[in-house]
Amino acid sequence: MSKKLRIAIPIIVMAMLAVAYALHLPLGSLSNFGWETISVLCPLGALTTMLASKTLIPHALISLVIAVVAILLLGRAFCGWICPTPVLSRLRYAFTSKSKLKAKEEVAAAQDNAGQSSDKIELTDADRALLKSACRGHGSCASKGTLDSRHLVLGGTLLSAAIFGFPVFCLICPIGLTFATIVLLMLLFGVGDLTLGVIVAPIILLIEVVFFRKWCSHICPLSAIMSLVGKANRTFVPTIDDSKCLETSKGVACGKCSQVCEVKIDPRHPELGSHMSECIKCRACVEACPGHAISMPLIARAKKLEAGDVTEQ
Amino acid sequence: MSHEEKHGASSEKTYAGMTRRTLCLGAGGAAVMLAIGGVGAIPAQAVVRPPGGQDEGDFISKCIRCNECAEVCPHHIIRPAHLESGILNFRAPTLNFDNAYCDWCAEDNGGVPLCVEMCPTQALITPEGATFENTILGVAEINTTTCLAYRLTGCRDCVDACPLEAISLDSENRPVVDTALCNGCGACEAACVSLQAGSVVSSTDERAIKVRPVAKEA
Incomplete structure (x- = not known):
């Protein structure tokens, strides 16, 4: 259910924005969404324009505050539910036949299963404790908590804007390019506005989302902002009811929740996967759990996931 | 297979918490962002900007190419500039006078250009005392x-x-x-x-x- 919705919603949002553009309704775009002057600017756009122009822009500042609050409450939900990039990146499967895809998926699942189950059986409580303590001091696990390649790209983006004096990332932002492609196509067919851009914009976009498979998790500077601010997100966090979880209640190796997670979080053993701040709130784990043990409550009750304790050193 | 990879990764040398691969990807991405910044040095053609965008340097430093100005223009004369007029100009607003002209929204907004009013980043901003006649x-x-x-x-x-x-x-x-x-x-x-x-x-x-x-x- 969520899976289909997560494809439908970004398409509906884009279609809505396109219709608003065509009818000249002041709804803006994902770069500046709102009604007339009451709108929220893209947090990266807000940051880079202020850095590039070296001025404080009131609307940008307010938008930043709103964006931070939204990320604190919802984490990376934007990535999971609204951003068109993950939907567009499905185009990379456009030329693969459905049966082939399914076969591939099954192989991957089987491999995952094999790896997972052996993993679960080998680990004793002592092992787990060891792993956890190792993670705390060891650099290799820091990638789950501190910095990764996205943050370097974010740094490069901000630095470049400050040096060269214009919001550099806006030129290649896949979210902006998606809307630009729609607008350019509308202008081409609506008023015969022919430009090279109507071909170039979608080509850049496709290179980004199809060629760079790990755009969202490894490159996107917006995703970097969200994962950084999202470290303080404590709401809508996948929470496991231990009395229902097959692993804790019956001692069965399961691992379904970590298998279905797109961003490689392991809700059962948070120390083994990505940091919880990567969660895009897609509800895949909630829906996949065979014991219906996982929920995403507004505020988790006292017995929380250990994600926070592990990486918040 | 993935099992072994996991173990391999944990023993790999890391840099500021990143594996070499991640570091290279990030550094490469950052370098590309700086290179795209260099695009700004490529001379772009001058184009006619909407009101408030006459200080080109200031305008380019703030425009995020969100298309808001084009959307709200009551005369539909604001268009994204063509790639042909320069990479830096691409998708930033320019004026097209095929069907109508800019009257500073005299009838639609009492002489205050709607594009200026709606621009979220003040890329379009009319200086004090600016009027239809003197801009x-x-x-x-x-x-x-x-x-x-x-x-x-x-x-x-x-x-x-x-x-x-x-x-x-x-x-x-x-x-x-x-x-x-x-x-x-x-x-x-x-x-x-x-x-x-x-x-x-x-x-x-x-x-x-x-x-x-x-x-x-x-």
Whole structure:
């Protein structure tokens, strides 16, 4: 259910924005969404324009505050539910036949299963404790908590804007390019506005989302902002009811929740996967759990996931 | 297989918490962002900007190409600039006077341009005391080979359209632009019929009167 919705919603949002553009309704775009002057600017756009122009822009500042609050409450939900990039990146499967895809998926699942189950059986409580303590001091696990390649790209983006004096990332932002492609196509067919851009914009976009498979998790500077601010997100966090979880209640190796997670979080053993701040709130784990043990409550009750304790050193 | 990879990764050397691969990807991405910044050094053509975008340096530093200005323009004359006019200009707003001109939203918003009002980053911002008359979007230029009046047809559409009376007729009833009065609003260009009526004219897709961006001061 969520899976289909997560494809439908970004398409509906884009279609809505396109219709608003065509009818000249002041709804803006994902770069500046709102009604007339009451709108929220893209947090990266807000940051880079202020850095590039070296001025404080009131609307940008307010938008930043709103964006931070939204990320604190919802984490990376934007990535999971609204951003068109993950939907567009499905185009990379456009030329693969459905049966082939399914076969591939099954192989991957089987491999995952094999790896997972052996993993679960080998680990004793002592092992787990060891792993956890190792993670705390060891650099290799820091990638789950501190910095990764996205943050370097974010740094490069901000630095470049400050040096060269214009919001550099806006030129290649896949979210902006998606809307630009729609607008350019509308202008081409609506008023015969022919430009090279109507071909170039979608080509850049496709290179980004199809060629760079790990755009969202490894490159996107917006995703970097969200994962950084999202470290303080404590709401809508996948929470496991231990009395229902097959692993804790019956001692069965399961691992379904970590298998279905797109961003490689392991809700059962948070120390083994990505940091919880990567969660895009897609509800895949909630829906996949065979014991219906996982929920995403507004505020988790006292017995929380250990994600926070592990990486918040 | 993935199981072994996991173990391999944990023993790999890391840099500031990143594996070498992640570090390379991140550094590469950051380098690309700096390289794209260098695109700004490639000279772009001057284009006619909406009101409030006349300080080109300030405008380019703030425009996020969100298209809000084009969306709210009541005359639908704001368009994303073409890639052909420069990479830096691509998707940033420019004015197209095919069907209408810029009247600073005189009727639609009491003389305050809606594009300026809606611009979220103040890329379009009118300085104190700026008015329709004293804000120079560009300057109209007459192409005397395609202008119908210069073939003595007696056409005076641009003269009648100009809200500032910046176009006058010379002794042979040919229009002449007074560049000191023209603010580049585009009313003349919107009214010009050279392309529709002057079927003899070939090798041009421009009207005989065209608003050109003001040459930038060096």
